Amino acid sequence: MLLSAALLAGAGCARFDSAQSQPFTTEPQLAPGPTSTPPPPPPLPAKPFPKECPAPGVMQGCLESTSGLIMLPDSQSALVAERTTGAVKQVSVRAEPIQKMMIPVDGSGDGGLMDIVLSPTYTQDRLMYAYISTPTDNRVVRIAEGDPPKPILTGIPKGATGNTGSLIFTSPTTLVVQTGDAGNPAQAADPGSMAGKMLRIEQPTTVNQAPTTTALSGLGPGGGMCIDPSDESLYVTDRTPTADRLQRITKDSQVSTVWTWPDRPGVAGCAALDGTVLLNLVNTKQTVAVRMAPETGAVTGDPEVVRQDQHGHAWALEVSPDGNVWGGTVNKTSGDAMKLDDVVFPLFPQGGGFPRANDEKT
Template sequence: MRFRRVRAVAATSGAVLALTAGCSFGPPGPDQAGSPPNLPRPSVAPTAAEGDAEREVALSVLAKDLEVPWGMAFLPDGGAVVTERDTARILKIGPESTAGGLKVTELRRLGEVTAGGDGGLLGVAVSPKFESDKTLFVYYTTAEDNRIAKIAGDGPVQPILTGIPRSEQHNGGALAFGPDGLLYVGTGDGTDGGGQAQDPKSLGGKILRITTAGRPAPGNPVRNSPVWSSGHRNVQGLAWDETKRMFATDRGQPRTAELNVVVKGKNYGWPKADGPATDPRYTDPLVSWPTDTSSCAGVATLESMVATACVLGRRLQLLNVTGNGTVLGSPQELLTDEFGRLRALAAAPDGSFWVATSNQEDAGQPGPEDDRILRLVFSDGGAGRS
């Protein structure tokens, strides 16, 4: 099942995408594309659904002329912090508007970052106490390793976890606070053979769970170890749904790319498994796709929907996931080949999705406005609700 394709649109214009039957979204509400108030409105209003056969998705471009945006996280004021992988810049997008979209402000540029391959300034997470501590957490590549650091206001960059394996590719980079208030880190195995993913003493090929001081979190599978799950290739997206179920993308396998439901202490098989495993010691992915149509990085959830942004696949993959964790129907596609490579994806506080293109990197084919941040509003998907 596919969503209809959409043409490229200007910075403050929009378009409406029609969904085929089988999705659980109702008719669009009257204010779904208008909150928060400073966000650009699509210039084309959603049209009425044709019976039960179609639903709409409204799209607008929030920012343009970026350079390989990688990580994205939201601030209490409704704006977002966005990292640029190769320039090592941390940007703030919005919530203020300009004539061309949302205001883009450079907050700082990190000097310790060594960009190259898929390494550089990667994930970003906003402290759950940001209103009082003004602290951001970042994942970045140096000449020696990948590391996690915290930045409080205008203060120095303070590394809290170092020694994550680095390589030309497969550096991981996912960073997000979970519903438990702890910091989760998606790493890459940092090798061609994947030996680190199965090594319990290595930080490579893992999802880590740490405190804001960078220490192993209480309740981890192994005492005094930051490892939450293992057997991963290259984790570049983390998200939780309303039931606190955790999803992670895993890309870089030769044959498949995966979306996993991550469970404490489980082993997801790399390099012994590329996609579903035959060995009962390993946990199968929720969904796996051929690498050339997926290679997904960012992941976000909205009610029963889980979406991933695909770099090589140049599309969004969307799934309806039931309460017991099974996929309802077939995965659907949106934006296929319309905006090029897609990487960062996040659910905004108003219920919309923000997705970033990744066309200014070596393998991309940038257009005149790339890279861009897009906003998607699904009919009756929650945008505009507080």
């Protein structure tokens, strides 16, 4: 397959952590996902659309540093969030970008517009949820296009650093929020603090919101979350003072550490399918694949580097409906941006889609 040419040597800086599984605080209700599909066609058209920003080999360039990324049903367009500006833009391989909304945020430090997610019933309600920083806190807001953001969950601790987090719907009615430790790891262990937690919001609403429940504690700054639709496992990445890590929460509510990186390469967004988790390592400009045996869930080998340096520092990873994988870069805030950064790019520009199992690579 064409994919094999893109695969590089394994990441030697990682180590397996055999931490024992721990019970999940409350059982997650994970939404079923699509089944595996044949490899999709290449994600980019043979003749690029003549854009004002001529960044080559990408969906869109000339963005500010990105955060949340949502692939749209046509697999050729996306909603992308700019962390420092609060802008949400619709980008496409065949059209100029359109700014859909501007969310007021405090983009200082590592805060700002940190993630976006669509309502599970978006086609009916047209609602989006965002995880943002204000001058006083981090919070979750709900946005209807054309209306100001309305708070869903406020008072999440904010620090000079340690604010990054993520959002994911694990069922049609359950929104999970990954919060950073606000630069104070002690808060992550404090049951009275919302910092460094995975918080569950049931039936998110702007009026009389039910109290959140804590699904997981002790998290460092995110990171990201992703669900493997093949077995409904939820994966979360975070950065602790001693190591970066990838954790797994199974359908039967068991929590385990899948892998740790003592050299702390900057774990970020992830995408999962059929026992393989792709995740971005921001500091080392890599995307790696962590593969697990379907029978046991045990890691089958060192993380495999599937992207090295191309497009630079990447944060978000998303799978489009056709099975291709897309990323968003953070080069402007990482300090070594090129002229046409930042970009939304295909992880495998020749096509082939999500790399799932070792025996599929020929």
